[in-house]
Amino acid sequence: MKITIQNLGALKQATFTLGNLTIICGSNNTGKTYATYALFGFFDSWRKIFTIDLPDDNINQLLAEGVVHIEVTQYIDHAQNIVDEGCKIYAKHLPTVFAASTDRFKDTTFQVVLDNKDIQPASSFDWEIRVGNAGLFSLSKSKESTKLIVTLLVEKETVKISKDAIRRIISDALKDIIFGHLFPNPFIASAERTGAAIFRKELNFARNRLLEEMGQTDKNTDLKDILSKEYQDYALPVKANVDFTRQLESIAKRSSFIEKKHPEILADFADIIGGEYTVTRNDELYFIPKGKKIKLTMDESSSAVRSLLDIGFYLRHMAQPGDLLMVDEPELNLHPENQRRVARLFARLVNLGIKVFITTHSDYIIKELNTLIMLNQDKLRLKRIAEQEGYRVEELISSDKIKVYIAEEALVKLDGSSRKTRCQTLIPADIDSELGIEARSFDTTIETMNRIQEEIAWGIE
Secondary structure, X not given: OEEEEEEEOOEEEEEEEOOOEEXXXXXXXXXXXXXXXXXXXXXXXXXXXXXXXXXXXXXXXXXXXOEEXXXXXXXXXXXXXXXXXXXXXXXXXXXXXXXXXXXXXXXXXXXXXXXXXXXXXXXXXXXXXXXXOEEEEEEEEOOOOOEEEEEEOOOHHHOOOOXXXXXXXXXXXXXXXXXXXXXXXXXXXXXOHHHHHHOOOOOOHHHHXXXXXXXXXXXXXXXXXXXXXXXXXXXXXXXXXXXXXXXXXXXXXXXXXXXXXXXXXHHHHHHHHOEEEEEOOOOOEEEEEOOOOOOEOOOOOOHHHHHOHHHHHXXXXXXXXXXXXXXXXXXXXXXXXXXXXXXXXXXXXXXOOOEEEEEEOOHHXXXXXXXXXXXXXXXXXXXXXXXXXXXXXHHOOOHHXXXXXXXXXXXXXXXXXXXXXXXXXXXXXXXXXXXXXXXXXXXXXXXXXXXXXXXXXXXXX
């Protein structure tokens, strides 16, 4: 899957491919977070913005005969067109994603190009629409068939649902069959997550804004006008973080596939943060340090504990194979050793089938990933080093699973131009199976520091 963006924040034009592990490095204010937020917004909203038009004949046949067979391949043939139209709609939706003025995105484009080999229908699909305890419709597709079978489960005379609603239901099913395996379910930990952990109960954006406006109204103001407004002063990923932390009590009742099948990962994560999170029945969030009989609130806990809160709850209660875990600056508030351990955690998640997307300023994370790449070879010497240094086989990662991009200025041939222009973009970094990732944005700074220190230590008066 290839994503191309134009005129998005600092990024004039950039193209990147989503890998199993995707990394964007670069200096501050180079467009890393813009690319991350835009991608999250797309994956979060594609079901709403994609349009699949169904002919009236399908709906009429369902209501008349109680069943209709819809050929899925006729829509697969137009999958890229459906995506293209959805991307145009999404580009207009970007001001809402970033909670910014429309003028800032008037020239922005967002394009997703699918790999033809990946445009295949899901092998099977089952969905039942119920009203109370009664089934209304069933929608199913078997592994052997290319047809979606929609069946009316009640007498057609008793159906109290509009044709438009039926059309939307069938359209949603077709979207999941065609695109559900292509677009992962995203979970994001934004750079603002530390503050959200402390003020999770106070941060109810919509309610606070609504109460503020209601308190400023006069007698002639129609409250319906206020209630019908959309209140979003924060970017969608930040709002998603706040909503997540505010629902921890109900989230804590779920179990991820990691908790069920790979508890050793949770044990390693507990070592990284030095304890465990817990939520009481009264929705009180605490951190329990390892080996101690005390409970700390979030404002009493370390910044590292707050920084990893979202990721910890996601791993234990939400994670499923095929997800996309997006982390803006995972190194926030972490000691270099824990930055290395987080890199190893990401590699394990990738090997378990969770895609990971990060932006980072951390040379420790990149170098640790390099170690995992270089050790992932069938050589006795490397196996001995891995064993001596405590690396596990499940932490090692293949270089072909990783995509790395450097956010920087470069000569780019802009669409519609015959000449290259120097502008902000994303440049793919070289990744070698024996040498790892060439992250020159870090290397230049490290080399400069080494040169200065060598001059101080060994320079001649």
